[in-house]
Amino acid sequence: MQRTFVSLLLICFSQAAAAAEAVGQPPTWADINPIVTKHCVMCHSAQGAGKGLRLDSYALAIAGSKDGPVLLPGDPEGSELIRRLKGISTPRMPFLSYPLAEEQIALFVRWVEAGMPEE
DSSP, rough: HHHHHHHHHHHHHHHHHHHHHHOOOOOOOOHHHHHHHHTTTTTTTTTTGGGGOOOHHHHHHOOTTBOOOOOTOTTTTTOOOHHHHTTTTSSOOSEEEEEEEEHHHHHHHHHHHHHHOOO
């Protein structure tokens, strides 16, 4: 039952992102936030944010961690968050969980390529 629900959510997210792209609109934080909320904020929020990286709001995600920005507008290859989602840098994120679906990672990449628009 839970697996079916997760599959349905992934399809909905993919369709929403595809619809936005079809009309020439890049993904926004509103497209990214449900993924972040489900897979990231349990560790990257006020309650013990690893290395100070908080992802529980757009402003905090853009601010980065104690080591600096983890997202570089227009540069997904140089964005540490993208590198962690893809498993290029370690530890792969989300930590101690299954990797995000390729469609979800691709959505993050397109968002960063588009300059990480909030709305």
